[in-house]
Amino acid sequence: MRPLVRLLGYLRPYRLLVGGGALCLLLSIPCSLFHPLVWKFIVDDVVLGQQHGRLLPALLLMFLVHATGTALGLVRTLLLGKAGERFIFDLRNAVYRKLQAQSLEYFHDKRAGELSTRAVQDVEALRDAVVGGLDEILASLLSFTFVAGVIIYLHWVIGLLTLLPLASVGLLIFFFNQRVKGLYRKVRDRLGDVTAQLNEVISGMALVKAFAREGYEIQRFRKIGESYLATSLRGVRVRAVYMPSVLLVGFLSNVCMIGFGAWFVIQGSFTLGGLVAYRGYWWQLFSPVTSIATINDLWQRANAAAARIVEVLDEPESIADPPHPSELGRPRGQIDFERVSFGYEPGRETLREVDLRVPAGASVGVVGPSGAGKSTLLSLLLRFYDPTNGVVRIDGHDLRSLRQRDLRSHFAVVAQDAFLFNESVRDNIRYGRLDASQAEIEEAAELANAHEFVLGLSNGYDTKIGERGVRLSGGQRQRLCIARAFLANPAVLLLDEATAAVEPESELLIQTALSRLMQGRTTFIVSHRLSMVRDVDTILVVRDRKLAERGNHDALMAEDGWYARMYRLQVGEEGAIPSRPARERSP
Secondary structure (H helix, E strand, O other): OHHHHHHHHHHHHHHHHHHHHEEEEHHHHHHOOOOHHHHHHHHHHOOOOOOOHHHHHHHHHHHHHHHHHHHHHHHHHHHHHHHHHHHHHHHHHHHHHHHOOOOOOHHOOOOHHHHHHHHHHHHHHHHHHHHHHHHHHHHHHHHHHHHHHHHHHHHHHEEEHHHHOOOHHHHHHHHHHOOOOOOOHHHHHHHHHHHHHHHHHHHHHHHHHHOOOOOHHHHHHHHHHHHHHHHHHHHHHHHHHHHHHHHHHHHHHHHHHHHHHHHHHHHOOOOOHHHHHHHHHHHHHHHHHHHHHHHHHEEEEEEEHHHHHHHHHHOOOHHHOOOOOOOOOOOOOOOEEEEEEEOOEEOOOOOOEEEEEEEEOOOOEEOOOOOOOOOHHHHHHHHOOOOOOOEEEEEEEEHHHHOHHHHHEEEEEEOOOOOOOOOEEHHHOOOOOOOOOOOHHHHHHHHHHHHHHOOOOOOHEEEEOOOOOOOOOOOHHHHHHHHHHHHHHHHOEEOOEEEEEEEHHHHHHHHHHHHHHOOOOOOEEEOOHHHHOOOOOEEEEEEEEEEEEEEEEEHHHHHHHHHHHHOOOOOHHHHHHHOOOOOOOOO
């Protein structure tokens, strides 16, 4: 239960609410369990004792005490419910903050659906255990303690004989917990697999449809679902034995209470009213036992979910801010790579011994074979990853000495995958600067050659564009991303295959917009199309994990190396233009 107990620490800010609820609970339990004692009084004193005039006061007292208990229970439910809902809210936000703090490497190693399961469904699984379960288990323990004390007080022999069978419930709970401790964790893991598969296929539904693989995906989802079903059924079998066993033990306690109570009434050492009170208290005695058994099952499942949440919260952050970060201010944009080496996997370098200086405001083209590490340079610039060896600097500052937020606020990325949110056009452009006015948003759109087509949409800047901008063409999506970059007003601009996935009729508009965007900014352009980098200040050829060639277009053509051969090939001097290589991993 350690993970669940640890997460209960998130209730600490609401200890006054919990304390108030616990106090109301403590006061309400005797009120709700008072009436069987009134039954005893009515039978023994009012009926058998011929004190008929005390019937009405006894009934009135019973009602008033029970009403008081009901009112206290209402306040208890409100206080504990408020604390529990805030607990869930805070915990979900803590998980989300942790995910936001992780590096890209973390997300490359995890499935999006699995992470969303932990952030949403696993957190939600704690709701019943904390909001209802904590309240219920405290109420059950207090009720059991109160009733046990009363039945022992009324007749200690009958009371002890009644409680004796219930002691075995503790053993049943112990054995049950041993059986399900690992089982419920497997159930949560299999549920994560189901969610991850569902999210993945929904995201790639266009591909599924294009290849007519609906049947294949149905079978694949069914197979994963069968694994989840098999694990869940194991839990069903364990619970099928557990709960009836608890009920059987409880009924045995009832038999003992009625049997021994009747025997002592016959012997004259116990009153008929006491037996009636015992009958009233039997359910009050047994109900907490069954509740504890049920809540125990709920807590075991919640503990499995809590363990998965704790794993997320405890995951170390491979890219972290320094304890005492340097102040960057508004950078000029000078970039330095000093003997930088990097690999995505230990022992496998993607880049080796890269030395590079880019003056502020200069433009750099990065070309080379697919998979050579071009986009990796951009990832290192954004500090999505840290070099294995060497240092990356901006204006002389080691990137590791800066806050990630401060560093990235001076960068803008326009990538091949023009990612947009399922929000309005305005919200997607404003993502570049959240406090931008409508006039500034429209100005950015005009600079990006997007304003005209936006006005032609059904609701203009208020038009919802669908998930990932599915309602727009590739060129329209890219122009909104360029508008977003204009609004960000970066010191350093990173273009990663920015025109690779757009229709020909949009390409000139995008190139014109990018030319405007590059003015006065340090710019890195990653492209397989060498014509995109012909006019930059410096061209870098990344091959064999290093900078194999560098210089402007004329110098590299004179060297007659890889760049010169590929340039002539692409412009048709050595044959047909080849198909564009597959897209690399982008930052």
